[in-house]
Amino acid sequence: MYKKVKIEYFAVLREQAKINSEELETSSADARELLSELTSKYNFSLNESTLKVAINEEYCEFTTKLNEGDRVVFIPPVAGG
């Protein structure tokens, strides 16, 4: 089943996707599937073990199901100072 989600990219992912955010019709059931869909699109250098995902302003597991209208943010760790 397709649903529309809003995705935002942070730090190195923003650099690699070359966009701040996008709306996407996706059949991905959870955050894990969505990340793999986006990784094949943008060739992200980071994977699930080095990233966090937040849905609607809360960090969550990659197994969290996606719902229509969710706002999904992928966040790599940041260390610059």
Place this chain on the structure above:
Amino acid sequence: MNTRYERQMILPEVGDTGQEKLRNSKVLVIGAGGLGAPVLQYLAAAGVGHIGICDHDKVDLSNLHRQILFTSKDLGQSKAYVAKKFLNQLNEDCQVSSFEFRINYKNIEEVMSNYDLVIDCTDNFQSKFLIHDACFLFKKKLVQGSIYQFEGQIQCFDFNHSDSSPCLRCLWPEVPTPGCVSNCQEAGVLGIVSGVFGSLQCNEAIKMILEMEVLDQGSTLTLNLKNLSQRIIKWKKSKDCPLCSLGPSIRKISESHKLTEFEVLEKKGHFTEVDLREDPSFDAKEADPNKEYLFFCQRGIRSLHFVKELRELGLKNTYSLFGGVDGK
């Protein structure tokens, strides 16, 4: 009213009581770089009574576009020492101490012992997790900041009062791999970006001292200075947290890095040393199978990647120096 602080003491949130709190506060700033520069200046200007500055590094010409405590005259001098001199001139009310060495698991308890609040202005995951864990174990307040190009994050923790709130290890149980994202040196940064995030960190720190509302523990503030989009993202306490759960695996500060089987902690005599900072080329075909090669660089990140590649080519006699030259 003390004229120096008059304009902030007029604020109902400050007043005589707040100014006294600032005067009695003891704040340790670890990292006197891009984030540390505004943090240190605003702490001193506000009248924070005791300020500690910890940084092992020396002022380099490439620092000056963002580390605005330093001038061209300071090149080659210790950052902590120059920063201390600067703060002494800025405000003689502040007692400033400098710690001119790299924070590590052996010295962190002693360095932190005289301070109540720690502001983490470092630029690598190893230091950030070390400082975080130490603040938890020694019950300090902590304000963290980090930046990437035009973006950054800040987090606040009060480990003296908050047993029920999440810690950073609830979100990141393991220290992220060094080199999985770049630092300022590799990714580039505009000076003002570190200025904005350092100022935000200092604002949270001063509010903590004044016992005002700060960013909730277990929240990350992310801010993108390209389009000014801002977000606060929350995480939950984890019952499996290695640090703050009921059965934690981290009970004291110790050397936490898990060495890969081809990393070593120190240079030993039998190694043939290869300094990647001088010459990044190494011909795998020319390698002598009877020798053991030790590769090193500034921080041990590049050399680790390099050795991983050589190992994949079948060169089992290659090693990387953990922490690089900086870590020694």
